[in-house]
Amino acid sequence: MSRPIYIFQSGRLARKANTVYFENGEGVKRYIPVENTSEIYLFGEIDLNKEALEFFAKNEIILHFFNYYEYYVGSFYPREHYNSGYMIVKQVEHYLNPQKRLMLAKRFVEGAGANIQKVLSYYLRRGADVSSQLKVVADLVKNIDDQPDVPKLMALEGKMHETYYEAFPKIVEQEEFELKRRTRRPPKDSINALVSFANSLVYSSVLSSIYKTHLDPRIGFLHESNFRSFSLNLDVAEIFKPIIADRAVFSAINKQIIDTADFEKRLNGIYLNESGAKKFVQVFDEKLQSTLNYKKIKRNVSYKTLIRLELYKLEKHFMGEDIYRPFVAEW
DSSP: OOEEEEEOSOEEEEEETTEEEEEETTOOEEEEOGGGEEEEEEOSOEEEOHHHHHHHHHTTOEEEEEOTTSOEEEEEOOOOSSOOHHHHHHHHHHHHSHHHHHHHHHHHHHHHHHHHHHHHHHHHTTTOOOHHHHHHHHHHHHTGGGOOSHHHHHHHHHHHHHHHHHTHHHHOOOGGGOOSSOOOSSOOSHHHHHHHHHHHHHHHHHHHHHHTSSOOTTOOSSSOOOSSSOOHHHHHHHHHIIIIIIHHHHHHHHTTSSOGGGEEEETTEEEEOHHHHHHHHHHHHHHHHOEEEETTTTEEEEHHHHHHHHHHHHHHHHTTSSOOOOOOOOO
8 A cells, every 4th residue: 555755854856767765955865655655744945857757757756845834835746647527527516506506515624524523532542621612512513504605604604613622621631732722833842743734744735636536626615726736636635634633633742652752932933843743654654554434335444544435425425326424433
């Protein structure tokens, strides 16, 4: 099974015959096992040439670029190898039809809300006093189908997440990681830096999975399709952020894998340093590769595979073979 590779140092990616390697500033080379690599996450300053990009494209490897502040910058998205005019037509058809678009947007929010409840219930069973937040989120989820349009649906989703974040201080066991208020650009404290970084990793992971399907990442339903960015990966990521990103954040903090020494102040915000980013990526990747029993297909699958299966469900929905229902964790 192919795995992602994470590169934190600065250096260059170059091709040599039928392989590629990363060379850091000290001249140390690390060859990349192309046949086992699904995507590469680049956090340092990287030089690469057209020959290397052509090789990555030939081997269907996506490159995800992050800047000095761990913000996602963009991706080298090789020419789609699963082009399907029929699927694009169907996807656009569902976007242009207000009822069909709203229905899908509601299912993404429904999946997010259901998995938020699963996370809160999990920690409630372990002694965290999150019952009030759990009740509010449950009530909001009941109102999803009553929303008349996407903007009002997104407003409801905003309230749902706001309530969810109120539970973080009761789940996180380290006082120095207390979430007082969700801040993004820039994150104002360590916990916000972790949450933003984890979310970016989920967005990129979903984008990589979309590449292996016939779907077009530019056509989203909850998040507006525009001229500048992908949006379908943001939609699908809403379902998986609570059970992948947030669980990884809680695990990294509560197991004391991450501490305050893993952050630094840059300009007006707080960000993970290289050591902290490496530690968290390891926790995140372990979560992504961990398996769970998926009753729908009656076998164990990794969370990474689960994302791909979710996309296949969307394909079937667009083709009229099945009605899309979001994945909800069963633990």
